[in-house]
Amino acid sequence: MPGRAGLMKPTEVPKGPWFHAIDFRPHLDFVSRGRFAASVPPNHTLFGLYELLKHVDVAGADCLDIGTMDGIASFIVRARGASSVLATDVAARETFAFANRTLGLGVDYRTDIDLSNIVDRLADRRFDVVLMCGVLYHVFDPLQAVGTLRRLTRLNGLALVETHYLADERRPIMLFNPGDDEPITTENFFWRASASCLEAMFRLCCFQVLAKVDTGRRITYLLRAARPSAMTEANAQTRKIHKRFMTLAHYRENIDFTWLDADEDMAAERILPGLKDLQTINIRTYVPSVPFQPKWQAPPPREEPKPVKKRPLWASWRRG
Template identity: 25%
Template sequence: MGRFWTDQEILDEINKRRWYHKIALRPGIVTPGISLLENVWNMTRQSREYIQYSGKRVLDLASFDGMWAFEAEQRGASLVVATDCMQPLYLNFEFCKNILQSKVLPLYNTSPYKLWEGLQVLLMDDFTEPLPFPHQIRHNQFDVVQHLGLLYHLRDPMWTLSQCRSVIKPGGHLLLETACILDTNQSIMVYNGAPGQMNRIYKDDTTWWLPSVLCIEEMLKSTLFEVIPESIRTIPSGRINNYNAGRISLVARAISGSEIDPNCHAELLRIFRNPGIVPDYL
């Protein structure tokens, strides 16, 4: 799994790089990461306790340096796939994978909008248990999808949630963490502003939306997920332009189309106007 690194060599290499995640590589050796996010990460770990990882197939989106993917492996997952669409980040991931002697599979050219297309090689074939089509795909779908710190950076959040549902088994779990609007009973999603003016809530050109908690729950229901209420955790970020911003983490169970209103199920099947969900596996 690569050459042996001394502790000093690891520390020297860490200091050459910029880090987003804090990843424990050896006792006393941790990548620096962004300390301001530690409370968000710890909140997410609390929600994660509602998921059993042992022996499960896990998909990690927006993996960056790979912290969540490596932690899923350490919790006993049988397969972990790390995806991102920012290729430069792969160098940090590769370094950590080498030190940890990890078996996490990196696919750092996979968009959250094209999970079904980008992961077909994994979904179509499994030589350990060959099955006829489409049973092979159903067998190879993921048990857990980790969608962390990503939703509010996407122009079309419903599409990516639909794609998550397309690659997850019924009864599987979605671990979601995102920026949100707190302290409102309304189902709203606040647009952060047009390009060059994206500062309605966060002064950040990569932030598109902040949904309310109810909006998140309803979007998940509309993409065939059912939130586990006791898994919900929130952290306030303060009041910004009359909005109570914060972060939320939760676990949602993937449900089948037969578990929702028949008319809504029929509408989801109209993929010409509701794209994203692969209808054969509802």
């Protein structure tokens, strides 16, 4: 863990708005509010990530955090011993810069980067562990995003992907939110995919699905980057694509299966014991065990007002 002794403490805290709730103590007596109401746990969309990180040894790893926002995921893996963390986002946030300075973790922060330019902007750099939380449903082309994620991940490296999903859908389908009768009403929300669709996309892009954590309408995956020829758990159609797609003259996407099969840039093994294939988390009872996550206690139930007893009519009549 990077040293923190003698840190200069900032005297002014940005007003925000803060995206993540971050507990800065003991560096500073301040806990940022985050974007959620007090009635739900702070940062609860990251609880699947927190749980899966228990089974990933990030010590000495080169890590990438795509779409970092205020940076709590970057700060967690850096505090747990990652040798380097590169946090990227489309736009700079004063809240990230403040948190990075205050916590003294030395995370490399680069902005004006999205999934369309990240490979070029990072000069084809690749990573042992890549985090991508809350991104897939915001982009126009989620399959291309997964292909880019694979290109950024070293062979045998790990990717942790968190996203909204269609919890009750078994078919491998994706719903286009702007065309839905009951859409999620934020203006940057485009896709919800079923779990089977997400997993088929991961396998097509040469990620083995190691584990997943379901938190309700959201799901987090732990993936391992593999060669196409090693994707034995993929179905016949996916294996056919891996074998023959690169021979087609008139089609090219942002993933090269021939190149991936010849890849020798291999990451070290980082999976720790005890990993389960599937877990389900109740966000209201889950207790996170990661640095910088504020503690939360469910508010007491609201007491229903006691009914007001009405005086009978005869009582009013007797007073007259």
